Amino acid sequence: MKFLTKILVFSLLAMQFSFFSSHAQAESKVTTATVKLVKSLTLTVPKGIDQSIIDMYTSGGWEYTNNQLIKRVSYPNLTVKYKGKEYITNADGEVELPLKSAEEEVVEIEVDEFQKKGKSKKNIKLKPGKKTVIDEYINLNDLLQSMDKQFEKVPGEEKPQVGKTLDHGLKDGQLPAYKQYVHCNRFNGYQGNGRYYANEASPQAIINFYRSDCDVALTKSTNCYKDYLPDADSRYCAIHPYYKNGRCSGLVNHAIYYHKHTSYFSPAY
Structure with missing residues (x-):
């Protein structure tokens, strides 16, 4: 009988130890x-x-x-x-x-x-x-529209700001020459006609944007969101200064000058 009592007491102590140990581990777990x-x-x-x-x-x-x-x-x-x-x-x-x-x-x-x-x-x-x-x-409509606005020097301010005048270097409906430098390769999608359109929501502009360098770059990097900014120096792509031409294309390992895709996302140059 005493032997059975000792076994019972030992079992209860073991269970109690196990409970508090598990509880302590749960408490310490983040x-x-x-x-x-x-x-x-x-x-x-x-x-x-x-x-x-x-x-x-x-x-x-x-x-x-x-x-x-x-x-x-x-x-x-x-x-x-x-x-x-x-x-x-x-x-x-x-x-x-x-x-x-x-x-x-x-x-x-x-x-x-x-x-x-x-x-x-x-x-x-x-x-x-x-x-x-x-x-x-x-x-995206606002973002694409903002890309077409000219940088103007505002009196009394150190940095140029975005004005209301278009400064895209292209006329509405124009097809850029191959390797021409452009603000952004946002109209070189493979199912489009490769032309620039001022109205980003026109059916042809929407077709041109699909699988363009800009479209793909927006899925890979947040840099293009800087084109919302009124401060010209902070923008990622720009027609001025020239070294910011087509920089989004570089994000997807494509040439920064104009090139028209003829298949899903190629050629890159």
Whole structure:
């Protein structure tokens, strides 16, 4: 009997030790939640646009809804600031953030945004083991239109600013010469006619943009978002100064001068 009692006591002690050990490990284990940054590149198109254009884009990973073509992109190396510490997104645009407990928390974070040209603070809900998506709308129409605006020297300011005069170096409907330097290879897509059009939302301009150097570069780099900026010196691509001509093409290992694609994404020169 005494022997059985000793075995029972020993078993209870072992179970108790195991419980507290497991509890201590659970307490020491860091609980995390995932935050994913998504940029929704949105191109608004005319009502009644030909279905073949929509099919062309959707076959390449774009979505179409309410007269808008949307491509959702995530970038590495974006910053998420949380509780005074900066976290850098991985190749999937994600970061892992530590939580205080296993309960859902409402927290404030600060993220990189491009439509607003800077940082943006947000209050979001985080739950352990779950993913929270932060989606930023990017107006591609505005971005493409801003590329055509001239840099003007404003009296009293040190740097030239973007004015209202077009300075693209090309006339509406013009076909650039091969190897001509252009602001940006955003109309050299393989299914288009290779011509520049001032109205970025015209059907032919939309066809020309698809799989252009600019289109592909926007999925790989955030540099092109600098073309939103009114400060000419901060822009990535520009017609002036000349060394900024077609720089987005370099991001995708293509020539920076004008070249027309004749297949999906080639030739590069």
